[in-house]
Amino acid sequence: MKLKVLGCSGGIGGPEARTTAFLADNDILIDCGTGVGDLALEELAAIDHIFITHSHMDHIVAIPLIVDAVGEMRGVPITVHAIPEVLRILRAHIFNWLIWPDFTAIPDRRRPFLRLQPIKVGEDVRLGTRTITPLPALHSVPAVAYRLDDGNGQLVYSGDTTYSPELIAAINACPDLRHLIIETAFSDEQHGLALAARHLSPGMVAAFLNEIRSAPEVHISHIKPGQAERVMAQIAAAGARLHATALRQGQIIEF
Numbered sequence: 476m477k478l479k480v481l482g483c484s485g486g487i488g489g490p491e492a493r494t495t496a497f498l499a500d501n502d503i504l505i506d507c508g509t510g511v512g513d514l515a516l517e518e519l520a521a522i523d524h525i526f527i528t529h530s531h532m533d534h535i536v537a538i539p540l541i542v543d544a545v546g547e548m549r550g551v552p553i554t555v556h557a558i559p560e561v562l563r564i565l566r567a568h569i570f571n572w573l574i575w576p577d578f579t580a581i582p583d584r585r586r587p588f589l590r591l592q593p594i595k596v597g598e599d600v601r602l603g604t605r606t607i608t609p610l611p612a613l614h615s616v617p618a619v620a621y622r623l624d625d626g627n628g629q630l631v632y633s634g635d636t637t638y639s640p641e642l643i644a645a646i647n648a649c650p651d652l653r654h655l656i657i658e659t660a661f662s663d664e665q666h667g668l669a670l671a672a673r674h675l676s677p678g679m680v681a682a683f684l685n686e687i688r689s690a691p692e693v694h695i696s697h698i699k700p701g702q703a704e705r706v707m708a709q710i711a712a713a714g715a716r717l718h719a720t721a722l723r724q725g726q727i728i729e730f
């Protein structure tokens with residue numbers, strides 16, 4: 476599988492700071508932040524599936540815009556996969572005819588532009604040779620991480636999470652973990668905010684990484700704008716067993 480980082484910043488602020496979205500091959504999005512806005516219309520029209528970690532704006536903002544942009548061009552709906560709590564929030568607060576039209580009923584309910592598909596933690600979703608599995612995460616709103624597997628080892632993406640023994644256990648259950656994309660939203664000076672907003676700080680991510688029993692490449696994502704150097708230096712200084720590098724917008728991970 477080929478994963479292209481369209482955005483991996485914890486916020487906006489110039490062309491290098493797009494919010495989270497990963498393009499898997501050419502037809503699957505994992506999260507749907509502002510990074511999606513850089514795709515051409517033809518690339519947007521090729522997206523059949525969108526997997527969402529949680530309902531926060533920086534991870535969902537492009538869903539309504541994609542559906543409107545390419546709905547007419549496609550013969551089949553775009554399917555948004557998420558846990559039921561997240562789908563309820565999208566229905567109530569986004570596709571409610573007030574913030575955005577309800578594209579699950581456009582042009583009509585039998586052949587809509589958008590389909591909302593509930594998923595469950597631990598249950599595989601198979602798309603051809605690819606398997607995508609939601610894993611437990613712990614954030615300020617209901618959230619999941621994802622495991623991606625195309626038969627050549629696994630990649631785990633944490634989504635937004637604070638320290639989670641359940642996620643650590645799920646990561647340690649991966650038989651051949653090649654890549655771990657893990658968030659570190661805030662610096663150690665903002666540890667209190669990291670706890671309040673249920674994110675990770677460098678000290679917490681080092682403790683998290685020390686619990687991982689395999690040896691994946693570790694990529695740090697979701698650093699808040701302007702904090703990248705400080706956060707990466709603090710992670711290095713924490714001396715975790717696993718070395719970590721900052722995930723870059725535009726980076727391609729193949730596994």
Ligand SMILES: Nc1ncnc2c1ncn2[C@@H]1O[C@@H]2COP(=O)(O)O[C@H]2[C@H]1O
Pocket residue numbers: 485531533615635660668671672673
């Ligand atoms: N007390 C708070 N709880 C949660 N989020 C907060 C709080 N104060 C500020 N925020 C910000 O609101 C943001 C919402 O998206 P994030 O979870 O990425 O990161 C969060 C923080 O940057």
